[in-house]
Amino acid sequence: MSGESAPAFKTIPHHAPVADAERAALLANPDFGRVFTDHMVTIRYNTDAGWHDATVEARRPITMDPAAAVLHYAQEIFEGMKAYSLEGGGAVLFRPDANARRFANSAERLAMPALPEDMFIQSVSQLVSIDRAWIPTTPGGSLYLRPFMIAGEAFLGVKPASDYLYMVIASPVGSYFKSGPKPISVWVSRSYTRAAPGGTGAAKCGGNYAASLPAQAEAMRQGCDQVVFLDAIERRWVEELGGMNVFFVFDDGSLVTPPLSGTILPGITRDSIITLARASGLDVREEPYSIEQWRADAESGRLREAFACGTAAVIAPIGEVKDGAGSFSMAQGRENDSVAQSLRRSLTDLQRGAAADAYGWVHRVF
Numbered sequence: 001m002s003g004e005s006a007p008a009f010k011t012i013p014h015h016a017p018v019a020d021a022e023r024a025a026l027l028a029n030p031d032f033g034r035v036f037t038d039h040m041v042t043i044r045y046n047t048d049a050g051w052h053d054a055t056v057e058a059r060r061p062i063t064m065d066p067a068a069a070v071l072h073y074a075q076e077i078f079e080g081m082k083a084y085s086l087e088g089g090g091a092v093l094f095r096p097d098a099n100a101r102r103f104a105n106s107a108e109r110l111a112m113p114a115l116p117e118d119m120f121i122q123s124v125s126q127l128v129s130i131d132r133a134w135i136p137t138t139p140g141g142s143l144y145l146r147p148f149m150i151a152g153e154a155f156l157g158v159k160p161a162s163d164y165l166y167m168v169i170a171s172p173v174g175s176y177f178k179s180g181p182k183p184i185s186v187w188v189s190r191s192y193t194r195a196a197p198g199g200t201g202a203a204k205c206g207g208n209y210a211a212s213l214p215a216q217a218e219a220m221r222q223g224c225d226q227v228v229f230l231d232a233i234e235r236r237w238v239e240e241l242g243g244m245n246v247f248f249v250f251d252d253g254s255l256v257t258p259p260l261s262g263t264i265l266p267g268i269t270r271d272s273i274i275t276l277a278r279a280s281g282l283d284v285r286e287e288p289y290s291i292e293q294w295r296a297d298a299e300s301g302r303l304r305e306a307f308a309c310g311t312a313a314v315i316a317p318i319g320e321v322k323d324g325a326g327s328f329s330m331a332q333g334r335e336n337d338s339v340a341q342s343l344r345r346s347l348t349d350l351q352r353g354a355a356a357d358a359y360g361w362v363h364r365v366f
Ligand SMILES: *Cc1c(COP(=O)(O)O)cnc(C)c1O
Pocket: 080, 204, 240, 241, 242, 243, 244, 245, 265, 266, 267, 268, 269, 270, 309, 310, 311, 312
């Protein structure tokens, strides 16, 4: 943490925001990540001045030197979070302090400066506030927020850059999976791994995603929605999907999720699910679970459900597991009495302000 106090935000409202009718048409069917709001946040950093020039302004392309470090050595990190509209008006963020902390941890791993956590929360809140007309009020809709930081120094030597640009953009979204919370199919990648011990698996950086694309493409070619990664050493322990953590639900009602060993992204949804499940009396174990065990437990019926979770999709039950070494399917509980559906409801009720906020997770923006 740089220790200096947060600079005040300068706001320059868009002189020609999207007209009401056009915005309404865009909000009617926003898809995921294709529609953007009128504004963006920028904050600059250099080693001499620290964080400065915090601005909320019209969203527009940015210019950078072709030698900017991010373009060559991928010094980049990001976050993913959502603003939810409340039924009676107003909007909330869900655990933004956890995103702020994770962003600082990712920064440290990529040798970038940590943005003070209060500045992170303020930056996101400012954007949600000025672009409040863009927050969907449709069921399952929300305003997806994408804070990120890139290295801007024009220098081809390999070293941490001396200047950085932090930005936040926002995108109204409907449901992540077009099919709704129907079971997804997953492909177990035997050719690729996502993260190795000592690597960047626990940091939210673009490079992890770039490297996961061939595995995701392989999954799509196999007719699956998502890829499942195994550990890089023994190639048997289930780690996570390309961008979602994973849980297993057993016939005794207990849950298992792979432990945060450094190669798994510490999901805030994962953490919230562990807390909510334990509060409802379920036993949750963070322990390694192998792909052979997954198949055996699915076949014996000991394993009742498997589901993936993350901010974008919330909770997605896993139906089919396709694997070169033998495919199998999960016998999912009935749609409305599965543990996945009940946890999904607890989580979304909290995010919508429809359930008591026992953990102080809900942060009111306006
Ligand atoms: C962001 C992300 C997740 C999910 O994290 P949430 O905080 O729950 O959204 C899981 N895995 C990877 C690789 C991610 O990048």
